[in-house]
Amino acid sequence: MPSTIRPSWQKRDSGLVARMILSFAILSLLYIIFLSVLAYLGLGFVPITIIASAMILAQWYFSDKIVLWSSGAKLVTRDQFPELHDLVERIVARNNLPKPKIAVINTRMPNAFATGKGPKSSIVAVTTGLMDTLDTEELEGVIAHELTHIRNRDVLVITLASLFSTVAWYLMQFGFYGGLYSGGMGYGGGNRNNSGGSMIIIIAVAMLTWVISFLIIRAISRYREYAADRGSAQMTGKPIKLANALMKITGTIKNIPTRDLRQEEGLNAFFIIPALSGSTVGNLFSTHPPIQKRVEKLMEMEASMS
Amino acid sequence: MNLFRILRKKGNYRTNEHRIDSDALFSLSSAHITLETKLNLRSTGKAAIGLKSVSGRLFAETIEEIKHFLDVSKTDSDLSYKVIKDSYGYLWIILQCGKIEDIISGMSAVGQIVHNRDFSKQLFAALFQFSNDNNRKNNQYLVYNFALNKFYPFVPVNKNERDNEIEREIMETIVDEMPFEKDVSLWYPIWDPIL
Numbered sequence: 001m002p003s004t005i006r007p008s009w010q011k012r013d014s015g016l017v018a019r020m021i022l023s024f025a026i027l028s029l030l031y032i033i034f035l036s037v038l039a040y041l042g043l044g045f046v047p048i049t050i051i052a053s054a055m056i057l058a059q060w061y062f063s064d065k066i067v068l069w070s071s072g073a074k075l076v077t078r079d080q081f082p083e084l085h086d087l088v089e090r091i092v093a094r095n096n097l098p099k100p101k102i103a104v105i106n107t108r109m110p111n112a113f114a115t116g117k118g119p120k121s122s123i124v125a126v127t128t129g130l131m132d133t134l135d136t137e138e139l140e141g142v143i144a145h146e147l148t149h150i151r152n153r154d155v156l157v158i159t160l161a162s163l164f165s166t167v168a169w170y171l172m173q174f175g176f177y178g179g180l181y182s183g184g185m186g187y188g189g190g191n192r193n194n195s196g197g198s199m200i201i202i203i204a205v206a207m208l209t210w211v212i213s214f215l216i217i218r219a220i221s222r223y224r225e226y227a228a229d230r231g232s233a234q235m236t237g238k239p240i241k242l243a244n245a246l247m248k249i250t251g252t253i254k255n256i257p258t259r260d261l262r263q264e265e266g267l268n269a270f271f272i273i274p275a276l277s278g279s280t281v282g283n284l285f286s287t288h289p290p291i292q293k294r295v296e297k298l299m300e301m302e303a304s305m306s
Numbered sequence: 307m308n309l310f311r312i313l314r315k316k317g318n319y320r321t322n323e324h325r326i327d328s329d330a331l332f333s334l335s336s337a338h339i340t341l342e343t344k345l346n347l348r349s350t351g352k353a354a355i356g357l358k359s360v361s362g363r364l365f366a367e368t369i370e371e372i373k374h375f376l377d378v379s380k381t382d383s384d385l386s387y388k389v390i391k392d393s394y395g396y397l398w399i400i401l402q403c404g405k406i407e408d409i410i411s412g413m414s415a416v417g418q419i420v421h422n423r424d425f426s427k428q429l430f431a432a433l434f435q436f437s438n439d440n441n442r443k444n445n446q447y448l449v450y451n452f453a454l455n456k457f458y459p460f461v462p463v464n465k466n467e468r469d470n471e472i473e474r475e476i477m478e479t480i481v482d483e484m485p486f487e488k489d490v491s492l493w494y495p496i497w498d499p500i501l
Contacts, residue, residue, distance in 0.1 A: 261494035
């Protein structure tokens with residue numbers, strides 16, 4: 001599971017995130033279909049659990065390749081992007097970190113993500129749009145943010161957290177198919193009503209677990225974003241640069257007007273109510289905290305440093 | 307931003323009579339020390355107060371009273387002034403003095419005269435010029451908007467370009483010391499150098 005720097009609800013970012021979510025959704029669907037077929041064929045609970053675990057491990061093992069493939073990111077050599085390599089090397093050298101592989105996505109949307117199983121085999125990907133939009137110091141801030149995700153093993157943390165919900169999902173499936181095919185598995189007979197009742201309870205509990213873990217994962221993920229911002233600030237010593245980068249990426253930096261106050265005066269009489277931003281329900285479901293909050297925290301760090 | 311805050315903000319706009327708020331202006335007398343110690347920004351000793359000029363004898367008399375007041379106070383301090391009209395038709399009273407405290411009290415008095423003459427609605431904005439020693443050319447400003455009753459930074463770099471980074475830095479440095487406009491979308495610049 002990759003961690004992108006942009007909030008997933010950002011409209012302009014929808015392409016990349018949608019592509020990744022779709023890839024993982026298709027994968028999950030394939031698993032479920034495959035496991036359901038196995039269950040239908042009458043395989044017992046234990047062998048199916050072993051196969052499912054093997055598949056999860058395989059997904060973990062190939063996660064970087066899957067992410068690269070689904071995002072369209074290409075690994076790049078020093079010859080192709082010497083400045084980008086220099087920039088990453090500067091940060092890792094200063095902070096005593098192993099150098100990650102570097103990938104570039106050819107899209108105008110400014111974005112970046114980190115993925116990988118551990119600090120030694122990780123990948124940092126940036127889009128060409130990000131490199132065009134940001135200046136060197138801002139790009140450093142963003143890459144340091146991604147490197148903090150790697151250092152904190154956030155990919156592992158989120159994967160483990162997701163495992164919880166995945167297990168809940170499988171239990172839900174087994175509750176469903178277990179009940180449906182109980183005849184085929186040799187538990188049929190007179191107590192059909194009874195097993196139907198317990199099946200509903202199993203599904204309900206599994207669903208509840210799944211929903212709760214889904215929300216918890218998002219809360220953890222949001223917390224880790226703040227942690228990555230903090231780590232980036234420590235690595236570069238310039239939280240304001242990351243704040244600027246975030247604002248540039250989301251386009252909020254354009255909020256500071258350039259129209260003269262004297263031109264604007266006449267319009268002030270018709271003071272416009274600003275659009276309501278980000279409902280609380282949206283915040284609950286999003287994996288990233290609102291940019292405004294992140295910028296505020298970075299600015300506090302900047303203020304405490306001066 | 308919740309609805310309550312929006313309504314309150316809107317309310318501020320409605321009820322504010324552009325009265326000169328001396329407390330807000332005088333908060334600058336401590337904030338400018340913070341700017342100097344933390345950002346090495348010093349007052350250049352120049353400031354201006356802008357008025358939307360209107361035709362008529364009463365307004366002209368108000369300007370005369372201001373001039374008279376400033377002429378008199380010249381004897382107490384080295385506060386000098388001039389009055390100019392910009393291309394938008396706004397009237398600017400430019401104050402110059404070595405001590406920012408004298409500028410602030412001068413400006414506060416000017417505001418009081420305008421208010422007493424019932425022209426507070428004509429009060430537009432005040433500008434305070436700052437500079438850091440390294441770069442005398444690049445002046446930075448604090449704008450005081452009478453409608454908002456708040457300060458905000460303005461750092462022009464080129465023609466029609468402003469340095470948002472330094473502006474945010476200025477805000478972070480003094481935001482707790484003075485009434486500061488936190489909504490950056492209201493930080494309207496005042497271009498062409500009046501000072």
